[in-house]
Amino acid sequence: MSKENPKDMSKDDSKNILDDENTKKIPDDLLCLFCEVETNSVSFSPCGHKTGNYCGNRLSRGEFKCPFCDGKIEYYENLDYLEDHDFEKQSPYRLRVLSENEINNLKSRIKKGMSDEEFMARFWYLRRCQEPDEQMLWRIYYRIITSDHRKYIAKLKKKLLSGKISEMTVYKKHFKEIIKDEEIECMYEYYYRTQQHYINYELEIRKNYLEIIHT
The missing domain is CATH 3.30.40.10 (Zinc/RING finger domain, C3HC4 (zinc finger))
Known part of the structure; x- marks a missing residue:
């Protein structure tokens, strides 16, 4: 915790x-x-x-x-x-290409056993600058992720490690535009635990972020 x-x-x-x-x-x-x-x-x-x-x-x-x-x-x-x-x-919401060191660090974390829950948190829900916490991963494990998700994520991990697909592509394709009630609750609780500023602002930032990702 x-x-x-x-x-x-x-x-x-x-x-x-x-x-x-x-x-x-x-x-x-x-x-x-x-x-x-x-x-x-x-x-x-x-x-x-x-x-x-x-x-x-x-x-x-x-x-x-x-x-x-x-x-x-x-x-x-x-x-x-x-x-x-x-x-x-000057847009702070724009998606820059990760450096070689950042890509290597991501691949290293996947090789060392990045959980499916962490992978989902990073690419489905959180902005790039954010780290999932244990409680968010617990909620995804028990309430959100499915066996089909795990099979799909396993394929994405292999493609990322092999270089067949870029981190940018994974992020832009999977960052969720429409989130369900359970997912909203998960994110709301995460923001309450981790953000020093106010929760509603973070949800507004997410709307701005989506405009960049889905254009």
Whole structure:
């Protein structure tokens, strides 16, 4: 069992945070809660919530609603507008090709016995920067994975090790666009245990990620 992060909020906090008036005062030096790459630099008017510049640009291109309070955004303060080519180039959600060392490390982990549950967690549900924890693997083992999944995953592992298929192809083909209730519960619990930020934000990031993978 993995230890809970002492910084994690209680369940009540995570449910009520979006209604808390204090969330209007998110410090500028915190990472953007969507991409977790840029620091907060863009403020939404009139609500006062903040994101990084890339995510501010993304919202300004058509959504017009604050992702934190669902209020209408009338003005973006300190937004550095990105032209289309810069917007695509700077996307924190884009999928880069793994380096040779990263590929070799993945193959080594598979050779040493990466479980089917971990393989499924990594390629079906989690973003590349995320590691499954023991409780997530336990839930997949008992509630989600099937014998057919195991047979299919065994074939994918062999193809990856032989070089017949790339890690990028496996990821883009199998990252789930539609997830069932059991899978949502599994991911929700994982985010609650491992993410220092708020669960709903992580689910929103996943939507952005899907747009990159399935284009």
